[in-house]
Amino acid sequence: MRFLPIIILSTGLLTGFEAVAQTSPPSSVPTAKKRKAKDIIKDAVQVSGGPKLSAGASASGGVSSNLGAKDGSLSSPNLNISNPEDAKKFATETLPDLGLKIAKGYKKVKKELKSLKKEFNGRDYEGLRxxxxxxxQGSGSRLTYSEFYTLREYKQPDLYSRHLYWFDHRANRIVEGIGRDKERNDLMHGPYKKYLGDLLIEEGWYYMGTKHGRWELYDKNNNLLNKEYYEKGFARDADISYYDESQKKIKEVLPRNYDKVTGEYFLFNESGTLAEHGMMDDSVKVGQWVEYYPTGNRRKKEVQYGRDCFDTGFESYVIREYDERGKMIFESPKVKKN
Incomplete structure (x- = not known):
């Protein structure tokens, strides 16, 4: 009976943190398995910078522990609690120190969660409702479940946004396009998550119809397949030049990926219309490039380049040319006819 207070105190700690851990997520999102209280305590101690907790029964029938001291060092390689004095020391010295570390760890986690709530509260994002x-979509093992947000009221997207994503209510799907019927389409805005069954396979953010922030793609084993960063539609690390000092009129978007000029390239007229667009691979033009007339909505020329930067034997050629009215005035003999 002398050890009863120790058992009650330890059980109280575990019960308290188990109650904190069991917060219910939104019913619309697949839930993960509940974690045990001892795992919550272990993580909380590690977050606070304290040593790991590992306790078990000793050979003498007492309780052994390698709990660390306040400075992080081990106070004893094997602390055996087999008499009232050891139990008293454990209760008055070790447990209070552990409780302080857990409290600090929990406060840190709570602060991080609070900061996330400030970023998105489910009602508005970046000041827009x-x-x-x-x-x-699908059924059975191929059932996918997507949870996302759209603008409650339409707002004109940025002039330089070239990839806009909408939710088509009538077709019940997400579509891409610069111009869509506003009566049946809403611009994507806010967090996006896609599940395959209970598995998260894709997540990211939208801003005014454009991809924004970090986007991640996972396989069915929760392995990260791809990670990309965006800044309101453009690659986050892209070099952007401007016509004006106030940096409102974009001139050129030069893509960069791991210090290489790789990705989607844009050249704009001073009026904001698109002048040229294509893909680059390690500073080499690849695929099909398109030049536009100053109006930005009519093609002037289409040019074909190699598949990648290693396709050095490929000779680029003009695929088609158009006049200002949109009529094709030239087509390469290399174009295959169906």
């Missing part, structure tokens, strides 16, 4: 949408 949003509406939650749910999309289910």
């Amino acid at each position: 949003v509406e939650k949408q749910i999309l289910r």
Whole structure:
């Protein structure tokens, strides 16, 4: 009976943190398995910078522990609690120190969660009101579940946005396009998550219809397949030059990926219309490039380049040319006719 207070105190700690850990997520999002209280305590101690907790029964029938001291060092390689004095020391010295570390760890985690709530509260994002949408596609093992948000009221996208994503209510799917019917399409805005069954396979953010922030893609084993960063539609690390000192009129978007000029390239007229667009691979033009007339909505020339930067034997050629009215005035003999 002398050890009863120690058992009650330890059980109280575990019960308290188990109650904190069991917060219920939104019913619309697949839930993960509940974690045990001892795992919550272990993580909390590690977050606070304290040593790991590892306790078990000793050979003499007492309780052994390698709990660390306040400075992080081990106070004893094997602390055996087999008499009232050891139990008293454990209760008055070790447990209070452990409780302090756990409390600090929990406060740090709570602070991080609070900062996330400030970023998105489910009602508005970046000062714009949003509406939650749910999309289910497929069936059985191929059932995908997407949870995302759209603008509650339409707002004109940025002039330089070349990839806009909308939720088509009538077709019940997410579509890409610069111009869409505003009566049946809403711009994507806010967090996006896609699940395959209970597995998260894709997540990211939208801003005014453009991809924004970090986007990640996972396989069915939760392995990260791809990670990309965007800044309101453009690659985050892209070099952007401007016509004006106030940096409102974009001139050129030069893509960069791991210090290489790789990705989607844009050249704009001073009026904001698109002048040229294509892909680059390690500073080499690849694929099909398109030049536009100053109006930005009519093609002037289409040019074909190699598949990648290693396709050095490929000779680029003009695919088609158009006049200002949109009529084709030239087509390369290399174009295959169906």
